[in-house]
Amino acid sequence: MTLESFVSVSNNSDFPIQNIPFGIFSTSDKPTPRVGTAIGDKAVDLSEVAKAGLLDGIQGLNDPVKIFSESSLNTFMSLGRPVWRATRLAIQDILSKDNAKLRDNSELLQKVLVPLTEVKMHLPARIGDYTDFYCSREHATNVGIMFRGKDNALQPNWLHIPVGYHGRASSVVVSGTDIRRPAGQKLPAKDAKAPVFGPSGRLDIELEVGWFVGKGNNLGEKIDINDAQDHIFGLVLVNDWSARDIQAWEYVPLGPFLGKSFGTSISPWIVTMDALEPFLVSGPVQASPEPLPYLQENKPSAYDINLEVQIKPAESSKFETVTVSNLKHMYWSVTQQLAHHTVNGCNMRSGDMGATGTISGPEKGSYGSLLEITWSGRDKITFEDGVERTFLQDGDEVKITGKAGKDSSLGYSIGFGECSGKILPCLYQ
Template identity: 55%
Template sequence: MVLKSFVEVQPDSHFPIQNLPYGVFRPAPGSEPRPGVAIGEYVLDLSVVASAGLFDGPVLKNSDCFNQVNLNKFVGLGRPAWKEARVTLQKLLSATEPTLRDNPSLRQKALVPVVQVQMLLPVVIGDYTDFFASMHHAKNCGLIFRGPENPINPNWFHIPIAYHGRASSIVISGTDIIRPRGQGHPPGNSPPYFGPSRKLDFEMEMAAVVGPGNELGKPVDVNEAADHIFGLVLMNDWSARDIQAWEYVPLGPFLGKSFGTTISPWIVTLDALEPFASDAPKKNPPPLPYLAEKISKNYDISLQVLGSSKYIYWTITQQLAHHTINGCNLRPGDLLGTGTISGPEPESYGCLLELTWNGQKPLSLGGSTRKFLEDGDEVIFTGCCKGDGYLVGFGTCSGKILPSPS
């Protein structure tokens, strides 16, 4: 029997009762932020549900985690709290449960039309790490910059490569992005170019939101890493390719990446994604024991600008385990990006660097062409999994490019 909500949910909605993603919102201008879950065209206010005493399980009954201005406390409680909340919310919202359905005053307080709210960053992000986990993207970047002899460095097949990003410039979907300024690669022996980036790009990614962290010096076992991942968001890790190309040797990305990263407002839990698990790519050579998973899986999430998260080579659990193997301590709310997700075909590439082959093959878009992003361009990502008669989706992740200040 298919689970159905008393709240009307359209067949093409990303937010049926099978999903129930978490976010943080303001119900009105100037009001206090509070946690909520998306259901159809509404946000269920979890502070109202908690105040009504409807979280009555052993973990959440006496918790104030839904009376916070962010989700950090809740995600830090771990899987028992997440499971309990999901069971409670699916029961409350089901078509056969009268508690909320038949209480008009409580229902009116608890269910807020999404068009009325302002979505905010769902967690306080203390640290942000961006991986390089898509083999097709890694290969294409190598072909563009190094040629066909050795497109992927040998270490890539042994370790999940990553760099430490800038958490302060992570913004919520809908936030404008100002074109960054910096130095670009000099032609020949001339001085480096300085000014607004001429090769501004998007990167279609997913990002994992860390739940319970780990103590300093105590790595997370790869087979227990899923218990440390609350869920996933869409992410656009904007890139200034010209700035990045000039600076990244020898220490990696810096100003070419730190000017802005956009995430979608709703965190889709791993529990909601579990029906869409798929086998991760076979690792060749086999990974070292600390990265060898008993069950190695991705989630088959269809992404637009076109791609699929099933093309991730290093899984999110391997990424987390590798991140902690040296004893690095993760904390609730930390963000782990997958890196650009690209598939094997040109239409499944996840950035303009690949789609235009570094500007050599301009992309035709509705009568105009693009090598890289121009001022005024808006980039919108979306992604969902297709179930039997329902979707489990992420909504959208969008941002518009504004001119660099003179």
């Protein structure tokens, strides 16, 4: 029997009752951020649901009023997957068309249901640490061909480990936050011997998916690959904005730094792994070479999530699609990323975030960065009104969306909302 809600949900909604994402929001009449979920075009104030006693009795969820009145999801995420699952099922029951407790209580409904157009979204967690990976084989190959040639596209370690670097947690921002064009050192020409300082002229997007650690691990202990999914609370969309000219000068020998740390945008609703479980699929074959035992998975670990990037140039009046990709293309899974991250005993904490790195598919129309789409600026993107781009200009707006089950027979699809941002002019010359 199909699960249905008494709340009206359109067929193309990102947030059917089968989703139940978690986020942090506030409203003008109640400016204190608190925990909510989304259904249809409404936010559900879980602090009010808890105050009404509708979340009492969930094993392991002690003091739901306190937990869902907090301004981050960290405490809730630390409770572990059995609590997340039981809470999500309880919320689905409360919102179902056959449950009268909320449906027929008009006074409580006024407090609980808020139009999404009237809420302000906040970062869903206090992000203590952020690691960005480099896990799309197509993306790594494309970049390698551009800068090292076809014969040396992939570095020798790439097919053995999920490559990553430590990103900057302080500059992770929620969708809708403007991004300031960064300045830094860059080479004025390819054959130049010395750098100059100035605004980045090769500002790029990176289509990524992020994952949040729920329950962490102790220092010195690892998270086993077979348990990794139980430690991941859920996924968000990510745009890891990149200044390619700054990055190109600085990345030898220690990797990305100022070319990445000026801003990373994420969508505000964390979609749980339970909601995404129906869309698990087998990822790319990892047979030559075979991963070391601690990275080997014996069940599907990729997710069939359609991803789309749209850009509205500053001179234009509408967004246009520049690429369509899918998370299932990614070579190293999110569970492999987490298992590798902790195999040396690195302790992960609730609210820590990882990101996949740019997700590119096998065709040009599925590349996840302007660097690839324009092949390092060689080929221009032409929009319908004749505007052209190789990299982002001031005033350009970028919007990433994602959907699982868009073409499935399940009768619903799971979305993430938007991950968007607008480029502001650099403050320094």
